[in-house]
Amino acid sequence: MKSMKKTMIGALAGAALMGVSMAQAASLNGAGATFPYPIYSKWFYEYNKSKGVQINYQSIGSGGGIQQLTNGTVDFGASDAPMTDEQISKVKGGVIHFPTVAGAVALAYNVPGVESGLKLSSSVLADIYMGVVTKWNDPEIADLNPGVNLPDLNITVAHRSDGSGTTNIFTNYLTKVSSKWASSVGFATSVKWPVGVGGKGNEGVAGLISQVPGTIGYVELAYAIKNKLPYATMKNKSGHYVEPTIASTTAAAAGALKTMPSDFRVMITNAAGADAYPICGFTWLLVHPSYNSDTGKTVTDFLHWYLSEGEGMAKDLYYAPLPESLVSKVEKKIEMIKY
Amino acid sequence: MSLPLEVSNSGRAEKALPLFLRLTQAGFGDRLFKKITALFAFLILFLAGLTAFTLWRASIPCIQKMGWSFLNTGDWDPVREMFGSVPFVYGTIVSSFLALLIATPFGLGISLFLTELAPKKMREPVAFLVETLAAIPSVVYGLWGIFLLAPFMRVHVDPILIKSGLPIFKGPSTGLSLFTAGVILSIMILPTITAISREVFEAVPNSYRESAKALGATSWETIQLAVMKPSKVGILGAVMLALGRALGETMAVTMVIGNKPEVSGNLLDPSHSMASVIANEFSEAVGDIHISALAEIGLLLMTITLVLNIVAHLLVWATTSKFQR
Amino acid sequence: MPDYQTYRRLLDRTMVVLCGLAALFAAIPLVSLLAYVLFQGFHRLDWTFLTSLPTPVGVAGGGMANAILGTVTLVLVASCVGLPIGILAGIYLSEYGKKNKFAWSVRFTADVLSGVPSIVTGIVAYTLIVKPMHNFSALAGGVALGFMMIPITTRTTEELVKMVPHSIREASWALGVSQWRTILSIVIRTAKNGILTGVLLSIARIAGETAPLLFTAFNNQFWPKGVNEPTASLTVQVFTYAISPFKDWQDQAWTGALVLLILVLAINGTAKLFFKNPREMLR
Numbered sequence: 001m002k003s004m005k006k007t008m009i010g011a012l013a014g015a016a017l018m019g020v021s022m023a024q025a026a027s028l029n030g031a032g033a034t035f036p037y038p039i040y041s042k043w044f045y046e047y048n049k050s051k052g053v054q055i056n057y058q059s060i061g062s063g064g065g066i067q068q069l070t071n072g073t074v075d076f077g078a079s080d081a082p083m084t085d086e087q088i089s090k091v092k093g094g095v096i097h098f099p100t101v102a103g104a105v106a107l108a109y110n111v112p113g114v115e116s117g118l119k120l121s122s123s124v125l126a127d128i129y130m131g132v133v134t135k136w137n138d139p140e141i142a143d144l145n146p147g148v149n150l151p152d153l154n155i156t157v158a159h160r161s162d163g164s165g166t167t168n169i170f171t172n173y174l175t176k177v178s179s180k181w182a183s184s185v186g187f188a189t190s191v192k193w194p195v196g197v198g199g200k201g202n203e204g205v206a207g208l209i210s211q212v213p214g215t216i217g218y219v220e221l222a223y224a225i226k227n228k229l230p231y232a233t234m235k236n237k238s239g240h241y242v243e244p245t246i247a248s249t250t251a252a253a254a255g256a257l258k259t260m261p262s263d264f265r266v267m268i269t270n271a272a273g274a275d276a277y278p279i280c281g282f283t284w285l286l287v288h289p290s291y292n293s294d295t296g297k298t299v300t301d302f303l304h305w306y307l308s309e310g311e312g313m314a315k316d317l318y319y320a321p322l323p324e325s326l327v328s329k330v331e332k333k334i335e336m337i338k339y
Numbered sequence: 340m341s342l343p344l345e346v347s348n349s350g351r352a353e354k355a356l357p358l359f360l361r362l363t364q365a366g367f368g369d370r371l372f373k374k375i376t377a378l379f380a381f382l383i384l385f386l387a388g389l390t391a392f393t394l395w396r397a398s399i400p401c402i403q404k405m406g407w408s409f410l411n412t413g414d415w416d417p418v419r420e421m422f423g424s425v426p427f428v429y430g431t432i433v434s435s436f437l438a439l440l441i442a443t444p445f446g447l448g449i450s451l452f453l454t455e456l457a458p459k460k461m462r463e464p465v466a467f468l469v470e471t472l473a474a475i476p477s478v479v480y481g482l483w484g485i486f487l488l489a490p491f492m493r494v495h496v497d498p499i500l501i502k503s504g505l506p507i508f509k510g511p512s513t514g515l516s517l518f519t520a521g522v523i524l525s526i527m528i529l530p531t532i533t534a535i536s537r538e539v540f541e542a543v544p545n546s547y548r549e550s551a552k553a554l555g556a557t558s559w560e561t562i563q564l565a566v567m568k569p570s571k572v573g574i575l576g577a578v579m580l581a582l583g584r585a586l587g588e589t590m591a592v593t594m595v596i597g598n599k600p601e602v603s604g605n606l607l608d609p610s611h612s613m614a615s616v617i618a619n620e621f622s623e624a625v626g627d628i629h630i631s632a633l634a635e636i637g638l639l640l641m642t643i644t645l646v647l648n649i650v651a652h653l654l655v656w657a658t659t660s661k662f663q664r
Numbered sequence: 665m666p667d668y669q670t671y672r673r674l675l676d677r678t679m680v681v682l683c684g685l686a687a688l689f690a691a692i693p694l695v696s697l698l699a700y701v702l703f704q705g706f707h708r709l710d711w712t713f714l715t716s717l718p719t720p721v722g723v724a725g726g727g728m729a730n731a732i733l734g735t736v737t738l739v740l741v742a743s744c745v746g747l748p749i750g751i752l753a754g755i756y757l758s759e760y761g762k763k764n765k766f767a768w769s770v771r772f773t774a775d776v777l778s779g780v781p782s783i784v785t786g787i788v789a790y791t792l793i794v795k796p797m798h799n800f801s802a803l804a805g806g807v808a809l810g811f812m813m814i815p816i817t818t819r820t821t822e823e824l825v826k827m828v829p830h831s832i833r834e835a836s837w838a839l840g841v842s843q844w845r846t847i848l849s850i851v852i853r854t855a856k857n858g859i860l861t862g863v864l865l866s867i868a869r870i871a872g873e874t875a876p877l878l879f880t881a882f883n884n885q886f887w888p889k890g891v892n893e894p895t896a897s898l899t900v901q902v903f904t905y906a907i908s909p910f911k912d913w914q915d916q917a918w919t920g921a922l923v924l925l926i927l928v929l930a931i932n933g934t935a936k937l938f939f940k941n942p943r944e945m946l947r
Contacts, residue, residue: 027886029799029800029882029894031882034907037904037908038720038721038908038909038910041718041720041721041885042720042721042722042723044885045719045720045723045885046720048886054885054886056882056883056884056885056886056894057885058882058883058894058904059904060622060878060879060882061622061623062623063622063623063624064621064622064623064878064879067622071795071798072798073794073795073798073799073800074800154511156513161593161598161611161615161619162593162618162619162620162622162623163417163619163620163622163623163624164623165623185418186418186419187418188417188418189417189623189624190417190418190620190623190624190629191416191417191418192414192415192416192417192418192419196599197513197515197597197598197599197609198597198598198599198609198611199515199598200481200593200594200598200619201907202907202909203906203907203908203909204485204594204907206909207485207486208513208515211485211489211490211493211513211514212493212513212514220909222909222910223909225909226909226910226911227909316722317721317722366842368842368844368845369842369843369844371844372843372844372847373756373760373844375752376752376753376755376756376759376760377756377760377766379748379749379752379753379756380752380753380756380757380761380766380767380770381770382749382753383749383753383770383773383774383777383814383815383818384769384770384773386777386811386814387773387776387777389788389792390777390780390784390785390788393787393788393791394784397787444686445686445689445690448682448683448685448686448687449683449686449687449690451683452683452684452686452687453687456680456683456684457684457687465687468691468694469690469694470864470868470929470932471694471698471925471929472690472694472697473865473868473869474868474871474872474924474925474928474929474932475697475701475872475921475925476871476872476873476874476898476899476902476921476924476925477872477873477874478872478874478899478902478903478906478921479697479701479872479902479921479925480697482906483696483697483700483701486700487696487700488693526693526694526697529690530865531865533690534861534865535820535823535861535862535865537861538820538823538824538857538858538861539823539824539827539858541857542824542827542828542855542858543827544829557672557673557675557676558676558679558680559675559676559679559680560672560676562679572823573823573824573826573827576819576820576822576823577823579775579778579819580775580778580815580816580819580820582779583775583776583777583778583779583815584778584779584869586779586781587778587779587780587781587782587784588781589781589782589783589875590874590875590903613781614781614783617781617783617784618781618783618875621783621787622878634787637780637781637784637787640779640780640781640784641776641779641780643779644775644776644778644779644780645776647779648772648775648776649772652772
């Protein structure tokens with residue numbers, strides 16, 4: 001009895017202390033995509049240092065960001081996949097998409113004897129992921145890689161077990177380049193994979209690739225680099241073999257500029273351009289068109305800030321900043337927000 | 340466990356008195372206490388009802404679309420919005436039972452060792468070690484699983500199992516499999532079984548043990564007769580809690596089970612589980628039907644836990660009624 | 665043909681050895697886990713880590729101070745919700761719940777609830793608290809965790825209180841002590857250790873949970889301003905860092921896991937120190 005009393009008193013005191021509110025500074029809460037989390041956390045940290053405003057962002061997933069924005073529990077969302085018209089219609093007041101950075105999806109592999117430089121084309125990749133090509137020394141792969149000693153080893157296909165924007169970009173690419181994939185699987189943040197083992201998160205897939213010889217999997221570029229995994233050079237739409245790099249990602253973004261819709265909702269996979277890497281995607285901040293005055297001021301201020309100061313921080317974290325011409329268009333869009 | 344002497348007039352005499360006098364009547368404290376504790380007990384039913392109701396409401400779109408086929412098909416296709424739960428149910432049940440199969444003998448063995456057999460000096464350190472196992476966060480189990488356990492299974496354990504030629508162990512294995520999930524779950528539920536069984540064993544009065552020893556029983560026979568028998572129901576409670584944990588465990592399982600929604604008789608094949616699919620897909624699921632399907636999986640899990648509990652209770656009732664006097 | 669006596673002796677020795685082996689065998693994964701966490705997390709464990717806020721990649725000196733406070737807060741809130749319900753319900757079940765249907769259904773339901781995945785509990789708390797209030801909060805997170813504590817504490821309390829010998833109760837009644845006083849002062853006192861085990865097991869369990877917090881307490885890179893704000897927690901922060909591709913963050917994740925482990929063990933140790941019953945009372 002005494003002990004229970006002690007615990008309760010202690011707990012109540014603690015709770016009371018926590019409940020004392022301090023002076024209100026304009027602070028925001030945001031949720032969404034995991035892919036840009038490193039750059040967003042850098043941005044919000046720097047923004048806090050220079051303006052003293054707290055923006056708390058958590059990476060619970062693109063779908064989670066959209067859900068929470070729709071439920072009104074966060075001030076802004078973030079997503080690796082653009083929202084559909086149906087999703088936008090469910091959000092009170094609507095949604096404006098602001099592209100922030102672009103990233104590449106690398107095909108990392110673990111093939112004994114092949115240290116680097118594996119070349120793949122769109123059709124071969126689709127065949128691998130559909131289970132049509134099952135061995136590394138299959139003629140389809142060998143044709144693209146003359147002189148490379150491909151072992152007689154089964155291909156273990158790795159994909160994401162959790163829903164993800166990376167999957168969305170990857171499957172969107174496969175849908176564009178393979179009609180068979182388009183009709184049998186399609187693209188989304190989660191799909192029914194014809195073959196393969198699922199790893200949780202980019203790190204799960206990276207882990208699979210490094211542990212199991214013969215595995216190929218798709219991961220964000222940063223994971224391939226950080227885990228020192230070799231990644232494939234892909235044949236792009238123009239027929240050139242391109243590696244996933246910041247430059248080739250920016251080239252893909254630039255290539256899509258001509259057909260960029262005014263609301264910035266576009267998938268830049270299989271982009272046109274000689275140097276464009278074919279498996280890239282934008283990531284967006286999802287913002288309401290109107291806010292109350294305090295929140296609206298902070299939101300618009302931050303949006304201006306990331307376009308002017310934030311973009312320069314992208315390259316260090318393996319993200320491709322927005323092409324210059326796009327930045328000015330996005331800047332204009334900020335004026336649409338009312339508060 | 341009520342008083343041997345009942346208050347005879349069911350409180351009618353007390354009700355005629357003014358409030359102040361009523362409060363001081365004998366038995367009032369007892370009745371109040373009973374009502375308060377009953378209220379809290381009721382809150383448990385309320386909580387379960389709330390959980391089931393929330394899940395049910397969220398599942399309605401999927402129930403309407405898929406109907407019974409949700410329960411007997413295995414197609415999980417978020418793009419085409421076709422959902423079937425069979426592989427997940429299979430994975431959850433097999434991995435949990437495997438975990439119980441491994442953890443129960445070990446757990447009981449350890450707690451017996453701690454309470455009956457070990458020298459006093461060994462007890463606290465070993466008990467401390469077991470508690471530490473309980474304190475490890477599930478995400479750490481998952482990471483240890485990917486980086487240490489799965490490769491260990493792939494390189495050392497699975498080949499031996501494959502050599503045995505049993506149909507449930509067929510190669511090749513990546514280390515991410517139903518079997519590995521069962522193993523990691525068994526480690527996670529071990530502290531539950533050990534800690535609770537230990538308390539149950541220690542609560543058995545010494546006189547039981549002394550009587551057995553006086554009759555010439557060996558240590559093991561003493562354990563069987565004097566310690567295990569009266570503890571049966573308590574141990575069942577421990578096992579049910581452990582099973583509950585195993586059925587609902589998310590993080591650690593999802594990192595080592597391979598996340599492939601397919602039923603396979605081979606324990607070394609990757610599989611999936613109900614808790615894993617919810618955890619994996621919930622935050623990214625955007626289609627209404629998709630979210631609804633995940634909620635229905637949650638509801639299904641609750642139902643299965645219910646059924647398993649009924650079966651366990653029936654088993655206990657069948658075996659203990661033989662010993663009732 | 666060995667006689668019956670030898671068989672008995674042999675069986676006895678074998679079982680003792682087997683039980684000892686079980687303990688040894690269980691020590692292997694435990695030592696592996698602990699060594700792994702220690703080995704990965706130790707080098708980053710320093711005063712900076714324990715007192716600084718998280719920093720982004722590339723900025724040195726990050727820490728998990730707010731996450732540590734957050735976990736402690738969440739455990740406190742959860743205990744306020746879960747312990748009273750669990751313990752009192754457990755008392756009801758053991759003292760008044762022998763033959764009645766209501767008690768049976770409560771017991772049964774507690775077992776079923778223990779199988780609910782933690783993320784589902786989180787979703788329930790989200791629907792009840794976060795959605796109507798339009799914000800994430802430590803309150804919601806604590807409530808979600810509190811819900812999870814209930815099945816464990818209820819069942820353990822019930823089983824251990826039931827095992828208190830009836831003679832102790834009878835002695836108390838014989839002295840004229842009322843039923844409720846007997847339960848609180850005598851029976852609970854005797855069963856203290858068992859109840860404490862249940863409490864500590866549930867605290868250890870919830871302190872290590874991530875999934876239910878994702879949609880309730882959310883997370884926070886800064887210090888929370890109250891219980892009604894999102895709050896950081898060691899588990900969510902560890903999870904977020906562990907799945908990133910950056911070595912500094914991954915190192916911090918392991919250190920965070922180590923800190924969590926130490927925290928839970930500290931809670932275990934202190935609670936035992938203050939509340940544990942000397943065994944002499946029962947034997």
